[in-house]
Amino acid sequence: MTAADNAVADRSADLARLARLADEKVDHRFKGLPPDAAGTTVGALAAERRNVFTGGFTTPVMALSAERLEHNLALMETYSARHGLAFAPHGKTSMAPQLFARQLEHGAWGITLAVPHQARVARAYGVPRIFLANELVDAAALRWVAGELDADPGFRFVCYVDSERGVALMDEALRDAGATRPVDVVIELGAGEGARTGARTEDECRALAGAVAATGTLRLAGVAGYEGEVPQADHARVTAWLRRLTALAAGLDADGHFDGVDEIVVSAGGSAWFDAVAEVFAELPELSRPVLKLLRSGAYVSHDDGHYKELTPFNRVPDEGALQSAFTLWTQVVSRPAPGQAFLNAGKRDAAYDLHLPEAHAVRSSRDGTVRGAEGITVTGLSDQHAWVRTDEGVELEVGDWVALGMSHPCTIFDKWQLIPLVEADGTVTDLIRTFF
Numbered sequence: 001m002t003a004a005d006n007a008v009a010d011r012s013a014d015l016a017r018l019a020r021l022a023d024e025k026v027d028h029r030f031k032g033l034p035p036d037a038a039g040t041t042v043g044a045l046a047a048e049r050r051n052v053f054t055g056g057f058t059t060p061v062m063a064l065s066a067e068r069l070e071h072n073l074a075l076m077e078t079y080s081a082r083h084g085l086a087f088a089p090h091g092k093t094s095m096a097p098q099l100f101a102r103q104l105e106h107g108a109w110g111i112t113l114a115v116p117h118q119a120r121v122a123r124a125y126g127v128p129r130i131f132l133a134n135e136l137v138d139a140a141a142l143r144w145v146a147g148e149l150d151a152d153p154g155f156r157f158v159c160y161v162d163s164e165r166g167v168a169l170m171d172e173a174l175r176d177a178g179a180t181r182p183v184d185v186v187i188e189l190g191a192g193e194g195a196r197t198g199a200r201t202e203d204e205c206r207a208l209a210g211a212v213a214a215t216g217t218l219r220l221a222g223v224a225g226y227e228g229e230v231p232q233a234d235h236a237r238v239t240a241w242l243r244r245l246t247a248l249a250a251g252l253d254a255d256g257h258f259d260g261v262d263e264i265v266v267s268a269g270g271s272a273w274f275d276a277v278a279e280v281f282a283e284l285p286e287l288s289r290p291v292l293k294l295l296r297s298g299a300y301v302s303h304d305d306g307h308y309k310e311l312t313p314f315n316r317v318p319d320e321g322a323l324q325s326a327f328t329l330w331t332q333v334v335s336r337p338a339p340g341q342a343f344l345n346a347g348k349r350d351a352a353y354d355l356h357l358p359e360a361h362a363v364r365s366s367r368d369g370t371v372r373g374a375e376g377i378t379v380t381g382l383s384d385q386h387a388w389v390r391t392d393e394g395v396e397l398e399v400g401d402w403v404a405l406g407m408s409h410p411c412t413i414f415d416k417w418q419l420i421p422l423v424e425a426d427g428t429v430t431d432l433i434r435t436f437f
Contacts, residue, residue: 014126018101021434022046030419031350032061033432042419042432051427052330053364059332059402060346062413063423064302066430068326069102075321076300077106082320083278088112088131088267090298094414095436097125099301104128110156112296116141121436123148123155131267132159133226133296135166135188135197139173146179158221158265160188162199167211167218174217184221185212186265187252189245191229198225205248209257220257222265222292223249227273238273242280253287267294275313275320299410302326306356306408327413329358329405331387332366336399342377344387344403350416353382356408360389366400374403 022043026033034056037045050056052063080087086109091100100111100122110129113119116138119130136142136159148155161167167185174183187205190198199205205223212220225245227238249266258264264287269277274297281293299308303323314322329351331344351358360374376392387405391397407413414420415437422431 017125032057046431049428052421052423052429053427059330060350061330062417062420063328064420065326066422066424068324071324072300072303073102073106085293085295087295090296093298093411094301096433098433100127129156135160135162137166137169142173143177146174146177149181158184161185161208162188162197164211171215171217179217182217182219185218186222186224189225189248191241192231194231195229202248209252219260221261224267227268228270238276239280246284263290263292265292265294269295269297271297271299271308272311275317302410304408304410305359305406331403333399333401340391342389342391342397346387347382347385349384352407352409352412354409354412358405358407360403361406362404364402
């Protein structure tokens, strides 16, 4: 078979693995799904195109907007291309292979992940390139990586290194595993004193480059870091750190540390400062090899109604577009015990609450299905299975009404739901998105 034939075969296998998600049985494991659908398959339920309000779904139920999801996917594809950036969105946000596939279809170079379990999920569903934004020192995980690289010549894996001890542990594990392909690594430059991971100084980075070169099992492919950890982050501090990162890449290149690779990886970019990443990466001078300028923002896929709505760079560059919050948690009023007070049947087990409490956005009448705004309705706290709600004087809200909640922080929205209905604007459920947390 030719390389092209192999690529077609691999793509067919990937599509088959994704298709098998539709064969999973609908049952008690999955919150919010219609009880009368128990025993059918996910694919069959999606094909029925039930309405999330009238089709037997039980509250609370999480809904992901089909139209807004597509908007966000297309917007970041366009933004990355406009700024000459490759894109490896962080998959920890959704841990949803169906969304990984959509992101790849929208031009993503690969998927960023954080821990071995996440990488295994991505590989199980055919992700061809993985950027692991962590130093990988787990011997069992490194044996698995070596096996994946040996079995698939087309698979690319890149991970961080930030310590000589980490380099030594990686080298030992890969030698013990009999790895035949070197593992590509990028040196992580820390964002500053008191920040998270990463080598703190350029001298440490140069020492790491030498340690990698001495192994034979690792190959230095570039530099990376996370500007979201810059202390007291603002535009000046973030761009200053990013310029340190690009200068580090240029310096290591001048010293010949990238002689073994075809391209040099320079990577940064969370969801709060990707405009600064685009600005500084555009200044990168020509190096000895082509540069893969790799952006890793992940929260964009669903966006949110809180933290990222406030922080998104599109607030600073509105001419470039705007992300749309794609999640709604539909809950139901189960108690109205006193004037000014109500309780919904969704709590910490259902809604993200680590950054902000949910916000009421709309009310759907239990009497006639009409939808109105949620002015004067405020979520004041969450119990495990209840939302505490304060209502202003004169606000109409009665037991049985459905209340739409917007939430903050996509990563902790996705992780509470194993099957999430993908819903069109009229309430029609067109698919169900499987997550693996």
